Amino acid sequence: MSKPHAIIIGAGFTGTATAHDLALRGFDVTVIERGDICHGTSGRTHGLLHSGGRYAVKDQESAIECITENTILRRIVPQVIEPNGGLFIALDESDLAYAEQFIESCEECHIPLEEIKPQEALRREPHINPRVLTAFMIPDGTFDPLRLALAFAGTAKRNGAKFRTYTEVKKLITDGKGNITGVNLLDLKSGKSAELYADIVVNATGAWAGEIVETVGVNVPVKPTPGVMVAFEQRFVQRTVNRLNKPGDGDIVLPQRRMVVVGTTSFEVDSLDYVPVLEDHVKLMIERGAQLIPAIAGAKIRGKYMATRPLIGGGEGRSVARTFKCYDHKEMHNLDGLVTITGGKATTLRAMAEKTADVVCTKLGINAPCVTAETPLLSYRQYYLQPNEDFS
Amino acid sequence: MSPAKWNIILKIHRQKQGEAPHFEEFPMQVDPDEYVLDAVERVWAFMDRSLCFRHACHHSTCGACGMRVNDVEKLTCITPIREVTRDGATLKVEPLRNFPVVSDLAVDMGTFYSRMETVGARAVLPVSEAEIENPPTTWDADESQYIRLADCIECGLCISACPAAATSTEYLGPAVLAGAQDQGLKRNLKLLELVDSEDGLWRCHSAFECTAVCPSFVDPARRIMDLRMQVIEERFKRLFRKP
Ligand SMILES: Cc1cc2nc3c(=O)[nH]c(=O)nc-3n(C[C@H](O)[C@H](O)[C@H](O)COP(=O)(O)OP(=O)(O)OC[C@H]3O[C@@H](n4cnc5c(N)ncnc54)[C@H](O)[C@@H]3O)c2cc1C
Ligand code: SF4
Secondary structure, eight states: OOOOEEEEEOOSHHHHHHHHHHHHTTOEEEEEOSSSTTOSSGGGOOOEEOOSTTTTTTOHHHHHHHHHHHHHHHHHOGGGEEOOOEEEEEOSHHHHHHHHHHHHHHHHTTOOOEEEOHHHHHHHOTTSOTTOOEEEEEOOEEEOHHHHHHHHHHHHHHTTOEEEOSEEEEEEEEOSSSBEEEEEEEETTTOOEEEEEOSEEEEOOGGGHHHHHHTTTOOOOEEEEEEEEEEESSOOOSSEEEESSSOOTTOEEEEETTEEEEEOOOOOOSOSSOOOOOHHHHHHHHHHHHHHSGGGGGSOEEEEEEEEEEEESSSOGGGSOOOEEEEEHHHHHSOBTEEEEEEOOGGGHHHHHHHHHHHHHHHHTOOOOOOGGGOOOOOTTHHHHSOOOOOO | OOOOOEEEEEEEEEOOTTSOOEEEEEEEEEOTTSBHHHHHHHIIIIIOTTOOOOOOOSSSSSOOOEEEETTEEEEGGGOBHHHHOOTTOEEEEEOOSSSOEEETTEEOOHHHHHHHHHTTOOSEEEGGGSOOSSOOSOOOGGGGGOEEEOSOOOOOHHHHHOHHHHHOTTOOOHHHHHHHHHHOTTTOTTHHHHHSSTTTGGGOOOOOHHHHHOTTSOOHHHHHHHHHHHHHHHHHHHHHHOO
């Protein structure tokens, strides 16, 4: 029997991780991406390998997903991770009041936690606010966004997955009986159009997921929610630094190469393809970042940028759940052959892929277990070592 | 208060498969403090959806958005428009040199990445093994657990700017030699044969263009000089080891 063919639209974290998972489960995989790897949200992620601490109090489902996946990623893709840990620091009474809930919730979610005295926190991180009242160490980390996706994509490629980059999906093809059978493509490198057929189409276009399914007249509840980040030209800390309080704007500083990056905000937009970096959000990042690390106030800005979260469901900004959702359009809209995976976080990319591949396998009656949690990824450079697919 | 907008013409290198390369002009309004990459991305978003370019992190950590801006290699995500043109002027954007063009501004990193892999250039370095410009005041015993990324972001700007790379596609190039230096012959003596060759260390004629364009403080030129010293030292060692 020939291998089942899966088309994955989108080569961000979700698409590349799903390609890796399906390739290991014996699928013939073709990934279609209109830019290069990480053209959308994924490349511009803050880069925090969440321990779950940030979500422990409000959203335990996300927090547990994070600590589980954080542990797995450290094992399978250490090449792109700085496993330095993170600090949650209290700077005022309201932060101190939050501590009790924080400790309790982290314990409930099995997130390892160590309280450290202010002097010790300052010894480990001399640049944090000297007014620190108490601090907690948790297993946060940072990752290199592009290379995280490349490691999944490169390993998928070595296992036979094909990548067609600079190729846009124009619409989904239906068989006239309510089933999706393939996609209409435009190769942006040559201007040529083509049709490609598959047993299953996976829509992994993140914040753009709604645009893809709109081509067959249905919708998915994705709420694109951008945020602004600012990078500064000095590596003030070796660990991530969080404000010990409920998640808010500009309350995470993390080290990346010789920089620190402060993020983020949360707002809504109409047009997704270009979101401006709002100047007042940049100011807010400097202000809030300087509360955690005072030297940020005088530091040179290296980059100002933004990315758009694909949040799912209703609700407002930060109150929307940060977990992910895999939609089988057969169940939702009586459209067979199409699955949409969206929401979630970089940290949970592998789990999102596992869930999606499970749904795909069940739909196609294929019995193949997920092995990604035990499979170390190959070097991220593998992605560029093997040529991409072109239309012949 | 945002500064006055500028009107500029973005002159972009276009090349589709099977077509001759040419330039296309996109007049646009920009904020002089936004980055060159923002303007390129807006062309894609609002003016021409077929524009191909590489980009990912938008803050100089991934190395994908290297291009030639008014004839100089730049990491476009951190290059403010103000620094490279003026109100009413043209801003020329081209793909990196010495790389095969995939389309428009996008180049193929295959050969470069494969050489980086061959010399074992590491993306993640333990703090104890990497130079840090502003280290914390104290490092304690368990510091070995702190790992940080190396600073070469594999952007290829140095390869594009290097006059020696233009003379031979076989030349390893500055970043690759810098990666080998970072590994060190002490750690990996197998590198000796690779770098001690015509298309290795000895093709470099010290133009220092690589260090001039490197956006990530890697200083490949200095590393090449250092690696030459390592090679010479190794040759001497071998000379005296012989019976
Ligand atoms: C400001 C901000 C900060 C964040 N910080 C963190 C963090 O620190 N840690 C963390 O774990 N998570 C973080 N996240 C979340 C994380 O970045 C996202 O959840 C994740 O990147 C989404 O990945 P994705 O693959 O689903 O979407 P994307 O990366 O957007 O991928 C979708 C891809 O589909 C492509 N595409 C769209 N339409 C088409 C088409 N028609 N044809 C072909 N291709 C198409 C796009 O080009 C894109 O590459 C952050 C998000 C934001 C917004
Ligand atoms: S040495 Fe510098 S210029 Fe060359 S690839 Fe590395 S970061 Fe880029």
